[in-house]
Amino acid sequence: MVFKETIQFIQDKFNTKDFIPLHVPHFNGNERKYVLDTLDSTFVSSVGAYVDRGEAMMTEISQTKGAVAVVNGTAGLQVALQLVGVKPGEEVLTQALTFVATTNAIQYNGAQPIFLDVDYDTMGLSPKSVLDFLEEFGERRDKGTFNKKSGKRIAACLPMHTFGFPVHLEELLAVCKDWNIPIVEDAAESLGSSYKGKPTGSFGKVGVFSFNGNKIVTSGGGGMIVTNDEKLGKLGKHLTTTAKIPHAFEYFHDQTGYNFRMPNLNAALLCAQLEQLRSFLENKRKLAGDYAEFFENQGITFRKELENTKANYWLMCVEMENLEHRNSFLEVTNGSKVMTRPIWQLMFRLPMYAHCQRDAQTNAEFLEQRIVNIPSSAI
The missing domain is CATH 3.90.1150.10 (Aspartate Aminotransferase, domain 1)
Structure with a gap:
């Protein structure tokens, strides 16, 4: 043909x-100006005015209460799952029709994905598939919802808004609320998308965006965690900056953290892109x-x-x-x-997830x- x-x-x-x-x-705005400004300031690493500004801009765009800039969307998903309580040996409900980063972020936490079908119309995780699975395999206990087949706790639900098309959020939220399962939105592809007038990324307990070079807005490499839970937002920033307790000169880290902070140089590019x-x-x-x-x-x-x-x-x-x-x-x-x-x-179909x-x-x-x-x- x-x-x-x-x-x-x-x-x-x-x-x-x-x-x-x-x-x-497309770089038609203040990209060059802002990047050169970071060079002149010498603040090109993980501390700088553009990091703070980028977080403030994303808080406004996503209509959430806090944002944490990170090195990429995958790192953001990894930390977001921890923020809602995912632990090693637990399970996360998600879709098999997705980019591998969604699933990798689950495995980075020592957890395991359960792959449920998508809706034909959204190409994203189906609320009916989630409900059908939970009615067959879910068991409510004092410590949460457990999978009767594996005996493991189902710690989170991770839908992905495929190519920027929002999943059926209202129905998915209702199912997960009934089963006491927190939602982390993989909004990596959906910056600027909305569901019933509200931005994607703002519905779940935590949302995550990507600013990779091929995304609608880019910082070269980068991502953003957003949340309406201010406590989780502060913890997210703490975990992504090596879990260092603020001090003028002493180095003390109160838990295992990550060097996942977005550099100011990338944040400068992000700010210019978000303006457009x-x-x-x-x-x-x-x-x-x-x-x-x-x-x-x-x-x-x-x-x-x-x-x-x-x-x-x-x-x-x-x-x-x-x-x-x-x-x-x-x-x-x-x-x-x-x-x-x-x-x-x-x-x-991938070898590392064939057993799931x-x-x-x-x-x-x-x-x-x-x-x-x-x-x-x-x-």
């Missing part, structure tokens, strides 16, 4: 016949609208935001008819220097064979 019209449309949108990547950053978030979102929504109109005429499903949600359209995607159709699309587009990419392989408990994964496997990302840079 030939996809000449799609290739031509994308080349016209990005105004080039050269290689078109999936997503690139609104324009990035507007440009991406315009591109998404153009894609939606084009693919409708091609008979290909372009994934759009659901009612009562607002997606940031970080990575835009199409749904192909089947695996063969998907593979043909990937070969033709990439062969024409238009980068496209299949959605991730399901986590239980999971449900039928009906929607996840359906989507795995059909979803393809297309060039999504703000233009």
Whole structure:
């Protein structure tokens, strides 16, 4: 099958016949000014005015009470799970249709993921799948909810907002509240997305964003933990700065901490990028609208935001008819220097997670064979 019209449309949108990547950053604001300012100040490491400013900006953007800048989103997830009480030997409910960082963060804590199916419409963790699992395997005890099959405590639920499309948060929150399981939102891909008018990342006990080079806003490498629990926010900052007790000259660390603090140099870049978030979102929504109109005429499903949600359209995607159709699309587009990419392989297909408990994964496997990302840079 030939996809000449799609290739031509994308080349016209990005105004080039050269290689078109999936997503690139745009530096059209104060990036150079702020980075040079950090060099002049000599505060380029983990202490500096831009770290504080970036945290304040993210607190406002996420509509939370506190933010902690970290070196990357994965480190943020690792610490966020600790903040809600995840301990070695426990379990975390999550989705298999995700980037590996979601699952790695669980394992870094010595815990184990339980893979539950996603919803077809959001591509994110399904509240019904969580409820069905808990009704079959969950057991309420004085110390929390336990898995009757493994005997281990289910310490948290970790949904991921796939490509910036919010999961069904209201339903998921209700299920987890009933079973006394805290939610950590993996909002790495959803900066600027919202659910019923409220930003993603602000619904769970803790939320985590990523500012990797391919994200909608970048600090080169970096992430942010956000929370409405001020006590957890302070603990998060403490843990990510080697758990050092503040003192003018003495070094005393009261527990095992991490050197996960975002450098001021990266924070300077972040602040300049966050200043442009609104324009990035507007440009991406315009591109998404153009894609939606084009693919409708091609008979290909372009994934759009659901009612009562607002997606940031970080990575835009199409749904192909089947695996063969998907593979043909990937070969033709990439062969024409238009980068496209299949959605991730399901986590239980990876050797380190093949043993983990999971449900039928009906929607996840359906989507795995059909979803393809297309060039999504703000233009």
